[in-house]
Amino acid sequence: QKEVEQNSGPLSVPEGAIASLNCTYSDRGSQSFFWYRQYSGKSPELIMFIYSNGDKEDGRFTAQLNKASQYVSLLIRDSQPSDSATYLCAVGHYNQGGKLIFGQGTELSVKP
Amino acid sequence: EPEVTQTPSHQVTQMGQEVILRCVPISNHLYFYWYRQILGQKVEFLVSFYNNEISEKSEIFDDQFSVERPDGSNFTLKIRSTKLEDSAMYFCASSPTRDIGNTIYFGEGSWLTVV
Numbered sequence: 597q598k599e600v601e602q603n604s605g606p607l608s609v610p611e612g613a614i615a616s617l618n619c620t621y622s623d624r625g626s627q628s629f630f631w632y633r634q635y636s637g638k639s640p641e642l643i644m645f646i647y648s649n650g651d652k653e654d655g656r657f658t659a660q661l662n663k664a665s666q667y668v669s670l671l672i673r674d675s676q677p678s679d680s681a682t683y684l685c686a687v688g689h690y691n692q693g694g695k696l697i698f699g700q701g702t703e704l705s706v707k708p
Numbered sequence: 709e710p711e712v713t714q715t716p717s718h719q720v721t722q723m724g725q726e727v728i729l730r731c732v733p734i735s736n737h738l739y740f741y742w743y744r745q746i747l748g749q750k751v752e753f754l755v756s757f758y759n760n761e762i763s764e765k766s767e768i769f770d771d772q773f774s775v776e777r778p779d780g781s782n783f784t785l786k787i788r789s790t791k792l793e794d795s796a797m798y799f800c801a802s803s804p805t806r807d808i809g810n811t812i813y814f815g816e817g818s819w820l821t822v823v
Contacts, residue, residue: 628810630811630812637797638816638817639799639814639815639816639817640751640799640814641814642811642812642813645811684751686751688810695753695756695764695766696743696751696753696812697753698750698751698752699750700749700750701750
């Protein structure tokens with residue numbers, strides 16, 4: 597059973613702080629890794645994806661991937677109250693394109 | 709910005725009734741998907757569809773479910789005889805390719821309530 601694990605939270609950080617969200621996955625053959633944001637009752641919204649070891653930065657967001665440790669993380673710098681949402685980690689194989697396995701999600705709360 | 713559109717946004721149906729959820733994927737996308745999310749639970753893959761046939765399906769996608777692309781724009785999910793446990797948010801999604809790093813875009817979802 598391919599699993600994606602996240603700490604469900606809630607994770608609470610003050611406005612302006614760095615929020616760190618973590619995800620581990622069980623399938624070593626996984627090749628692509630995605631972070632989605634989901635507001636309550638809404639659809640997942642893609643934040644970024646990563647498929648090479650190391651860091652990938654996009655504005656206030658940095659994704660980090662360590663395939664040896666089967667670990668992917670998302671850092672949010674200068675957190676804003678509008679970042680309060682559930683963050684979903686998703687893992688996929690390019691030859692099973694579209695079959696994303698999602699984690700449970702981590703609820704982030706940014707306090708003003 | 710192009711988006712995946714879904715109808716209806718919310719449907720209430722009696723147990724045992726047939727339901728069809730509709731989706732219009734992004735126009736130049738070739739791969740289409742349905743996912744579902746039961747309230748408070750994970751987003752789960754149901755099925756992927758390419759070139760007018762199912763590419764992959766999950767264990768959830770049993771004989772009660774079917775998908776169809778009846779014309780050049782719509783993509784539908786049919787649940788033949790709904791059960792209480794089919795109550796969930798159903799997300800349609802599409803992507804341009806299946807390559808590594810492929811990004812999948814989700815519609816706003818159809819909330820299905822089976823009573």
